[in-house]
Amino acid sequence: MDAIVQRARDIAAAALADRTRGNGHPFIEHPDGVAAIVRDEIGLGPECLAAIYLHEAHRFTPELPIEGFSPEIMSLVDGLDKIATIRPKDTRLEAENYKKLIVQYSPDPRVTVIKIADRMEVLRNLSLFSGAARDQRVLETMMLYLPLAHQLGLYNIKSEMEDACFRHSDPVQYRTITNYLKATAKDRERLMSEFIEPLKLKLSEAGIKYKLKIRTKTAYSIYRKMQVQKVGLDGVYDIFAIRFIIDCEPDRELEKTLCWKVYSYVTEEYETVLDRLRDWITNPKPNGYESLHVTVKNSRGNFLEVQIRTARMDEIAESGLASHWSYKGIKADSTLENWLSSVRYNLEHSSTASPEDMPTPPKSEIFVFTPSGELRILPAGASVLDFAYNIHTMVGSRCTGARIGGKAVSIRHPLATGDVVEIMTGKNQRPSSDWLGWVVTSKARSRIKAELNEEERKKAANGREMLGRRLKNWKLEFTDEMATEYMHKHHYSTILSLYADIADEKIDAADIKTFILEYGSQGPIIPDQEKEKKTFSSNGEDILVLNARGVKGLDYKMSRCCNPVFGDEVFGFVTRTDGIKIHRMSCPNAARLLERYPYRIQKVVWQDTSSGGEFITDLKVIAGKDGNPLSVITEAVGAFKVSLSSMNVRDDSRAGTVEVSLRLLVPSNTELDKLISRLERSGSIIKVKRV
Numbered sequence: 065m066d067a068i069v070q071r072a073r074d075i076a077a078a079a080l081a082d083r084t085r086g087n088g089h090p091f092i093e094h095p096d097g098v099a100a101i102v103r104d105e106i107g108l109g110p111e112c113l114a115a116i117y118l119h120e121a122h123r124f125t126p127e128l129p130i131e132g133f134s135p136e137i138m139s140l141v142d143g144l145d146k147i148a149t150i151r152p153k154d155t156r157l158e159a160e161n162y163k164k165l166i167v168q169y170s171p172d173p174r175v176t177v178i179k180i181a182d183r184m185e186v187l188r189n190l191s192l193f194s195g196a197a198r199d200q201r202v203l204e205t206m207m208l209y210l211p212l213a214h215q216l217g218l219y220n221i222k223s224e225m226e227d228a229c230f231r232h233s234d235p236v237q238y239r240t241i242t243n244y245l246k247a248t249a250k251d252r253e254r255l256m257s258e259f260i261e262p263l264k265l266k267l268s269e270a271g272i273k274y275k276l277k278i279r280t281k282t283a284y285s286i287y288r289k290m291q292v293q294k295v296g297l298d299g300v301y302d303i304f305a306i307r308f309i310i311d312c313e314p315d316r317e318l319e320k321t322l323c324w325k326v327y328s329y330v331t332e333e334y335e336t337v338l339d340r341l342r343d344w345i346t347n348p349k350p351n352g353y354e355s356l357h358v359t360v361k362n363s364r365g366n367f368l369e370v371q372i373r374t375a376r377m378d379e380i381a382e383s384g385l386a387s388h389w390s391y392k393g394i395k396a397d398s399t400l401e402n403w404l405s406s407v408r409y410n411l412e413h414s415s416t417a418s419p420e421d422m423p424t425p426p427k428s429e430i431f432v433f434t435p436s437g438e439l440r441i442l443p444a445g446a447s448v449l450d451f452a453y454n455i456h457t458m459v460g461s462r463c464t465g466a467r468i469g470g471k472a473v474s475i476r477h478p479l480a481t482g483d484v485v486e487i488m489t490g491k492n493q494r495p496s497s498d499w500l501g502w503v504v505t506s507k508a509r510s511r512i513k514a515e516l517n518e519e520e521r522k523k524a525a526n527g528r529e530m531l532g533r534r535l536k537n538w539k540l541e542f543t544d545e546m547a548t549e550y551m552h553k554h555h556y557s558t559i560l561s562l563y564a565d566i567a568d569e570k571i572d573a574a575d576i577k578t579f580i581l582e583y584g585s586q587g588p589i590i591p592d593q594e595k596e597k598k599t600f601s602s603n604g605e606d607i608l609v610l611n612a613r614g615v616k617g618l619d620y621k622m623s624r625c626c627n628p629v630f631g632d633e634v635f636g637f638v639t640r641t642d643g644i645k646i647h648r649m650s651c652p653n654a655a656r657l658l659e660r661y662p663y664r665i666q667k668v669v670w671q672d673t674s675s676g677g678e679f680i681t682d683l684k685v686i687a688g689k690d691g692n693p694l695s696v697i698t699e700a701v702g703a704f705k706v707s708l709s710s711m712n713v714r715d716d717s718r719a720g721t722v723e724v725s726l727r728l729l730v731p732s733n734t735e736l737d738k739l740i741s742r743l744e745r746s747g748s749i750i751k752v753k754r755v
Contacts, residue, residue: 068133069099072114072121079121079128086192095120097185102178105221112174115140116182123148136172143175146482162208162439165431168481176212183209184221187228202229226284234287241283244297252280252304255366259306259334266329272322273311280304302359302369307378314376320345323356326372334360337367345377432483442479445504449475452487453508460508461515462489476502494519510699517698520564527563534573540580544709545624548680548729550579559709620644622679626651629679631733636666678729680709681736684753685724691748697724700742705735721750 076095083091099113111134118130118141130138147166166176183205190198206229213222231238256278267274281289281303289300297303310322323345342357356372429441432451440454452475453460465474467486479485495512503509535542547559556562565571620636626648628634633649637657644666647654658665687693694713701708707729714723730736736754743752 066110066113068137069110069113069117072117072133072137075128075130076117076121079125083124085189086194091120094185094189097188098178098182101181101184101221106177106181106218108174108177111137112140112178115144116178119144119148139172140175140178143172144178147175147179149482164429164441165439165481166208166212168429168431177216177218180209180213180216180218180221184225187225190228190232198232202232205229206233223282223285227282230284230287237287238283241286241297245280245283245286245303255304255362255368256306259362259368262333263329266333267326270325270329272326274326275309275311277307277309278305279307305369305371307371307373309378310372310374312374314374319374319376323372323374327356327358330358330360330370330372334362334368336360340369345373430479430481430483432479432481432485435484435486443504446479447475447502447504448473448477448479448485448487449499450503450505450508451479451485453503453505453511455487457511459487459489460511461495462491462493464488464490464493475499510695514695517560520560523567524560524563527565527567531563531566531573531576534577538577540577542576542580544680544727546580547709548678550576551729552678553579557707559707620646623647623651625653627679627681629681629730629733629736630670634668634670636668637661638664638666678707678731681728681730682755683726683728683740684755685726685743685749686751686753687722687724687749689720689722691746693722693724693748696746696748697726697743700739700746701726701728703742704739706730706739 073092073095077092080091080095085091085093095117099116102108102112102116114133114137118133118137121128122130122141122145130141150162150165166179183201186193186201187205190201193201205225210222210225210229213219213225227238260276281300286297286300286303289302290296293299308326310319310326312318312322337359340357340359342355345354345356348354354373354377357369358372359367359369361367428444430444430446432440432442434440434455440451442450442454448466449460449463451466452463463475465472465488466477467473467488468477468479468483472488495515497516499512500509503512531542547562550556551559551562554562556565562571566573566576620643622628623637623645628646628648634646635649635654635658636644636646639645646668647657685693685697687696694711697711698708709727709729711727712725714725716723728736728739730739740752740754743749
């Protein structure tokens with residue numbers, strides 16, 4: 065035994081001296097068995113063997129000092145220690161997540177392989193465990209370790225694991241199949257001899273060099289075939305199979321010719337089951353797998369599966385380019401799949417691969433646990449606050465911090481894989497805008513925004529009520545035009561934020577009164593850059609240019625009946641008292657004005673670019689009650705340069721819809737069109753209409 069392995073074993077033997085297995089034997093038998101599998105059946109080096117012993121010593125005696133071993137060995141030990149802490153709460157439901165966690169805990173991919181060997185040793189000694197413990201280990205194996213063994217190409221171990229689990233989970237079926245295989249062993253030997261002999265002669269005469277691989281399926285594999293195909297044992301054609309591997313130059317045309325020639329010899333000699341012919345040479349599988357599969361029947365009526373491929377095709381099928389697990393339909397995340405494929409390659413070329421050449425697992429996710437052991441997956445960089453919102457919205461909104469490993473941490477604390485997080489809450493805690501900078505998950509961000517908006521709406525309602533009472537006493541009116549002007553002057557993006565500040569007394573209602581009185585005496589206060597100029601075209605026609613810069617003169621207003629915005633097709637109508645009113649060409653009143661008062665019509669154009677002003681416009685949205693339409697609408701509004709001034713909702717119970725009336729501030733019809741288009745594409749929105 066290598067000196068470093070012997071030293072590690074001595075440490076483990078001392079640490080485990082008082083421990084025994086279920087049969088009363090010393091516990092050191094377990095790491096000895098794992099080390100034997102890793103050394104003899106997988107072929108890993110002494111570093112892995114030493115790590116196995118040190119991990120077992122450290123698992124039961126964490127305080128045990130372990131010194132004098134290389135960083136490589138200690139890294140393997142750390143990975144094994146972390147995997148040993150995994151206690152799946154419900155393996156069947158969370159299999160893919162726990163499988164990813166095992167890989168995530170393995171900075172060196174050999175850790176995963178060692179863990180598979182560890183589980184194999186446990187399965188070989190299932191009789192040492194109680195009934196419940198056996199059931200749990202079988203379930204974990206089926207859901208977690210079997211797929212990993214399959215993906216890593218550890219087919220012999222995978223097959224043995226399957227049979228061990230099958231023997232425990234369904235002993236009657238297992239005995240039925242294994243006894244059947246034993247009873248028919250001589251029949252298969254006879255069939256083999258009868259089948260091969262005439263083919264040997266033909267292939268030899270044709271000068272085709274080949275070798276044979278002959279196999280009998282495992283009990284579990286046969287059982288799965290019976291379940292999928294809904295047949296009995298006699299109906300499984302490929303219990304016994306023979307593979308021809310042709311030795312030739314890797315020339316595709318030559319390979320194809322030779323494979324079909326062997327096929328012709330087989331089908332000349334035996335009756336072919338044509339509906340079971342699979343030609344993956346002419347049309348290889350997407351993963352690169354190439355082979356001819358055919359089922360034949362001999363004169364006795366026995367069926368046999370025959371696979372025909374070249375040495376190159378066999379190498380590809382077995383080495384990972386078209387690895388067996390890929391085409392058997394086992395699901396895998398693409399990043400994880402690529403990593404596992406690389407691990408397999410490195411394992412098969414372990415004599416030339418150094419530890420630093422081993423790929424590292426993907427780290428785009430972290431795996432954290434609730435105190436009850438429930439696994440939660442979050443993106444890398446997630447904080448305590450992300451975790452709290454992942455548990456429940458109310459838990460997130462009331463989160464004041466957490467305890468991790470007995471230590472109190474703030475809501476901003478970043479989490480790491482393996483953390484057990486206990487969330488602390490406070491009944492008076494509420495989200496703030498700062499929280500948006502402390503989370504990375506979309507769920508947390510959307511919930512925080514929703515609650516902030518809800519708080520603002522409540523404040524705004526109070527602020528509107530407060531201002532309304534004061535205005536009633538003063539006998540004044542704060543119109544939409546006045547509100548828009550006030551918001552523009554004081555840099556408010558939404559009417560909600562204005563009323564919320566009134567509620568918070570950041571704005572004195574007396575200031576609003578002063579503004580209303582000034583507005584009433586002077587009219588709308590239009591900045592110079594937003595005023596119009598009168599210009600003339602080459603044919604002498606007067607044209608009113610809206611939003612021109614630095615020009616004073618004519619007075620105009622946007623008509624409230626249609627609320628034009630920058631970019632709309634518009635015309636001007638000269639009123640007797642209010643100057644020029646600007647209407648959209650699509651205004652409900654346009655036809656009447658154009659027909660009855662053509663002498664009052666003023667041609668109007670917009671300047672080439674918007675001056676940065678805001679225009680009032682109204683939308684009516686009809687939506688289904690499913691899919692949270694209000695959230696869809698507010699998210700869409702927030703995605704563009706649009707401010708929400710007001711929103712009213714009316715429930716139409718007879719039609720099963722809601723009607724949402726929106727008053728918006730927009731810089732141009734371009735932004736408005738973008739918003740309408742996005743709303744129309746939403747599945748929950750039935751109709752969007754500009755009014």
